[in-house]
Amino acid sequence: MRTQTSSLRSKDLLGIEPLTPEEITLILDTAEGFKEVSERPVKKVPALRGQLVINLFMEASTRTRVSFEIAEKRLSADTLNFTASGSSVEKGETLIDTAENLMAMHPDMIVIRHKHPGSPKMLADRLPASVINAGDGAHEHPTQALLDAFTIRERLGRLQGVNVSMIGDIAHSRVVRSNIHLLTKMGAHVTLAAPPTLIPAEIERMGVRVVGSLDEALEGADVVMMLRIQLERQGKLSLPSLREYYNTFGLTPERLRRAREGVLVMHPGPMNRGVEIASDVADGPYSVILEQVTNGVAVRMAVLYLLAGGHLAE
Amino acid sequence: MNVKKRLLDRARMQRAIRRMAIEVVERNRGIDDLIIVGIRSRGVPIGERMAREIEQMEGVPVPFGILDITLYRDDLTTIAPQPVVKPTKLPEPIDDKVVVLVDDVLYTGRTVRSALDALIDFGRPKRVMLAVLIDRGHRELPIHADVIGKTVPTDADEVIKVKLEETDGEDEVLIMEK
Numbered sequence: 001m002r003t004q005t006s007s008l009r010s011k012d013l014l015g016i017e018p019l020t021p022e023e024i025t026l027i028l029d030t031a032e033g034f035k036e037v038s039e040r041p042v043k044k045v046p047a048l049r050g051q052l053v054i055n056l057f058m059e060a061s062t063r064t065r066v067s068f069e070i071a072e073k074r075l076s077a078d079t080l081n082f083t084a085s086g087s088s089v090e091k092g093e094t095l096i097d098t099a100e101n102l103m104a105m106h107p108d109m110i111v112i113r114h115k116h117p118g119s120p121k122m123l124a125d126r127l128p129a130s131v132i133n134a135g136d137g138a139h140e141h142p143t144q145a146l147l148d149a150f151t152i153r154e155r156l157g158r159l160q161g162v163n164v165s166m167i168g169d170i171a172h173s174r175v176v177r178s179n180i181h182l183l184t185k186m187g188a189h190v191t192l193a194a195p196p197t198l199i200p201a202e203i204e205r206m207g208v209r210v211v212g213s214l215d216e217a218l219e220g221a222d223v224v225m226m227l228r229i230q231l232e233r234q235g236k237l238s239l240p241s242l243r244e245y246y247n248t249f250g251l252t253p254e255r256l257r258r259a260r261e262g263v264l265v266m267h268p269g270p271m272n273r274g275v276e277i278a279s280d281v282a283d284g285p286y287s288v289i290l291e292q293v294t295n296g297v298a299v300r301m302a303v304l305y306l307l308a309g310g311h312l313a314e
Numbered sequence: 315m316n317v318k319k320r321l322l323d324r325a326r327m328q329r330a331i332r333r334m335a336i337e338v339v340e341r342n343r344g345i346d347d348l349i350i351v352g353i354r355s356r357g358v359p360i361g362e363r364m365a366r367e368i369e370q371m372e373g374v375p376v377p378f379g380i381l382d383i384t385l386y387r388d389d390l391t392t393i394a395p396q397p398v399v400k401p402t403k404l405p406e407p408i409d410d411k412v413v414v415l416v417d418d419v420l421y422t423g424r425t426v427r428s429a430l431d432a433l434i435d436f437g438r439p440k441r442v443m444l445a446v447l448i449d450r451g452h453r454e455l456p457i458h459a460d461v462i463g464k465t466v467p468t469d470a471d472e473v474i475k476v477k478l479e480e481t482d483g484e485d486e487v488l489i490m491e492k
Contacts (some may be wrong), residue, residue, distance in 0.1 A: 007396060026398075029398065030398060030399050032400075032401065033382065033384075033398070033399030033400045033401050034399060035401070036401035036402055036403070037385075040402075040435065040436060041435075041436065041437065042435040042436070044435070045385035045386065045432075045435070046385065046386055046431070047384075047385040047386075047390055075385075302399075305385075305396060305399065306396055308396070309390075309396030
């Protein structure tokens with residue numbers, strides 16, 4: 001019988017910011033063990049048998065919701081999906097009331113996606129269940145950063161000293177925020193590039209380098225993360241045109257040659273082909289975009305598993 | 315904890331594992347369809363050594379795999395913190411094979427119960443055998459070993475400590491008192 005002393009300190013995963021490098025490493029190491037489960041003939045283990053996980057998605061999401069749901073099912077948890085449309089939320093119920101009503105059904109964990117930053121924390125402070133942030137406004141998206149880190153570590157063998165460049169809508173991206181927290185904690189070097197209107201003032205204070213052009217960002221990069229231009233925000237985005245964006249910040253095979261040999265091209269999805277990334281790059285030999293999706297399930301299984309333990313110990 | 319007695323030293327452990335390997339081959343009348351599967355963590359080096367002994371005897375390598383039973387434990391929700399999960403690695407499909415599960419100590423039988431559940435999720439073996447270095451009694455489930463290195467009657471308050479070169483830097487088995 002083995003016992004391991006390291007565990008997560010909190011009952012919740014609200015963001016990367018409060019995590020220690022040791023906790024991040026624990027999650028990534030645990031995810032390695034879970035990756036193999038998805039390759040078995042019977043893709044299911046009984047670890048969370050009898051536990052109820054509620055997926056509370058108050059904002060549109062396909063990839064993250066599906067990924068969490070697969071992770072929950074592969075751990076044998078019971079799952080309940082709750083979305084804003086078609087629910088009492090449309091009738092004007094507040095988030096707290098919704099959550100307290102759900103809590104009366106005794107869930108062990110709640111996975112929440114919400115457009116307002118801080119909503120997961122509000123629930124976590126009030127409810128005994130473990131709360132996992134699946135994206136809150138422009139604040140954090142911790143499991144996305146963890147799966148990105150898992151993919152980098154698996155491919156390059158380390159995070160320490162890796163040069164990661166993120167390009168695109170830095171200002172509105174919770175993925176960037178979580179990734180910056182994670183990568184800087186783990187000793188990676190982060191470079192950001194975007195049109196000036198999409199870069200928040202004083203972002204350098206998070207320990208990152210900001211450059212003015214895509215070419216500068218690609219120079220010497222081990223990893224290039226392209227961010228989605230949020231087309232639904234068109235008009236609020238302060239971009240002259242998508243064509244111009246593609247010409248200045250779109251990742252093409254020619255431009256990618258400036259990066260290091262064996263560079264990893266990543267994208268959190270969904271992609272806008274021909275806006276931030278050329279199809280030849282998205283489907284090209286350096287792309288690990290679909291690996292990110294596969295790894296997302298393993299990482300979310302690890303988070304659910306680790307929180308289930310820490311939570312019940314209390 | 316005090317050391318009460320040294321049950322096996324290096325040489326005696328080596329002989330015990332060799333004997334276990336011979337017994338596995340004899341009981342199967344050869345090594346056809348055989349897969350040795352070590353249960354993490356100390357079942358792994360013992361299983362590897364058995365596989366090496368069999369290869370030396372028979373002149374052909376025997377497939378070896380590793381089973382992680384963490385996610386199948388019946389005490390998963392009551393122990394904290396959670397034990398670290400590591401991958402299970404089986405060398406080939408186990409359908410219609412003779413799987414020899416290997417562990418260091420057989421005690422309550424709960425680890426073996428978990429291992430059987432884990433194994434069945436990978437396929438339907440023709441037969442599953444259990445080989446353990448030490449059988450110390452005090453079973454809580456109806457489980458027995460087919461191949462045993464050494465049977466040791468123990469009191470419930472005693473602890474069997476198996477040390478292996480690969481994991482602990484030396485080969486010995488100690489019986490300790492709480």
